Amino acid sequence: MNRLELRHVRKAFGGLDVLADISLSVGAGEFVSILGPSGAGKSTLFQLLTGAEHGEGEMFFDGEPLDDHGKRFAFMPQRDALMPWRRILDNATLGLEVQGIRRKAARARVAPLFAEFGLAGFERHFPGQLSGGMRQRAALLRTVVQQRDMLLLDEPFGALDALTRTAMQRWLEQMWRHHRWTALLITHDVREAVFLSDRVYVLSARPARIVREIKVPLPRPRSLGGQAARQASALEAEILDIILNPNPSKRTRP
Numbered sequence: 512m513n514r515l516e517l518r519h520v521r522k523a524f525g526g527l528d529v530l531a532d533i534s535l536s537v538g539a540g541e542f543v544s545i546l547g548p549s550g551a552g553k554s555t556l557f558q559l560l561t562g563a564e565h566g567e568g569e570m571f572f573d574g575e576p577l578d579d580h581g582k583r584f585a586f587m588p589q590r591d592a593l594m595p596w597r598r599i600l601d602n603a604t605l606g607l608e609v610q611g612i613r614r615k616a617a618r619a620r621v622a623p624l625f626a627e628f629g630l631a632g633f634e635r636h637f638p639g640q641l642s643g644g645m646r647q648r649a650a651l652l653r654t655v656v657q658q659r660d661m662l663l664l665d666e667p668f669g670a671l672d673a674l675t676r677t678a679m680q681r682w683l684e685q686m687w688r689h690h691r692w693t694a695l696l697i698t699h700d701v702r703e704a705v706f707l708s709d710r711v712y713v714l715s716a717r718p719a720r721i722v723r724e725i726k727v728p729l730p731r732p733r734s735l736g737g738q739a740a741r742q743a744s745a746l747e748a749e750i751l752d753i754i755l756n757p758n759p760s761k762r763t764r765p
């Protein structure tokens with residue numbers, strides 16, 4: 512059974528059609544990406560999932576209509592959204608404190624994770640004292656520690672420089688293999704989607720539709736070299752072609 516399933520989801524803001532017809536699924540323990548042009552409505556889709564906005568169509572979670580949005584998803588926004596006046600340890604506990612867990616208990620739960628997230632020794636630093644990659648790892652730590660059923664990642668590495676971004680993608684892929692989170696990632700970055708995902712949904716420009724669902728049959732751990740990297744490049748080229756030539760009759764590849 513699918514963990515998350517959307518059937519013919521639509522959303523308009525006033526007269527502006529943003530999501531035209533979105534049907535997609537994410538299986539338990541699967542890493543799925545949504546790839547689409549800027550302004551296509553990717554963030555709007557996450558707002559529907561988290562209950563911040565309401566649309567039309569059907570949404571199911573573990574086979575049941577999705578109603579308790581807030582309890583299902585842990586959401587990581589584009590910017591790290593760490594509070595600059597709270598130490599990293601206390602930023603990491605924030606989601607748990609919002610759930611009503613006392614700070615001391617929340618600290619006890621997050622502290623053992625600092626080493627795995629590459630943040631050991633930085634517990635008492637403030638966000639401004641960390642690099643961009645470290646801040647994103649802290650934001651992810653704060654997200655996963657909430658132990659929700661599914662992670663929603665909205666361009667988590669979009670603001671990072673290219674080298675840091677590549678390092679973070681490798682790190683996230685390694686973490687995902689270890690934890691097998693059920694994850695839905697929104698990204699503009701074709702290479703990132705292929706590198707991290709089991710499947711990729713390609714969105715059209717607004718009003719967004721699913722243009723194509725692509726399986727990524729590459730072995731894990733994902734590799735940046737050798738035969739698997741050549742297969743990844745071919746897949747990236749195919750996806751770019753779909754994005755740039757959404758009309759199949761004009762496509763250069765099958």
Ligand SMILES: Nc1ncnc2c1ncn2[C@@H]1O[C@H](COP(=O)(O)OP(=O)(O)OP(=O)(O)O)[C@@H](O)[C@H]1O
Binds near residue numbers: 547548549553556717
């Ligand atoms: N609350 C709102 N009211 C009115 N229009 C909105 C609202 N939220 C989003 N939109 C519009 O919906 C469209 C899609 O926005 P959205 O942020 O979902 O796109 P996106 O694909 O995530 O963009 P980007 O990739 O640039 O972050 C945009 O034209 C935006 O102006």
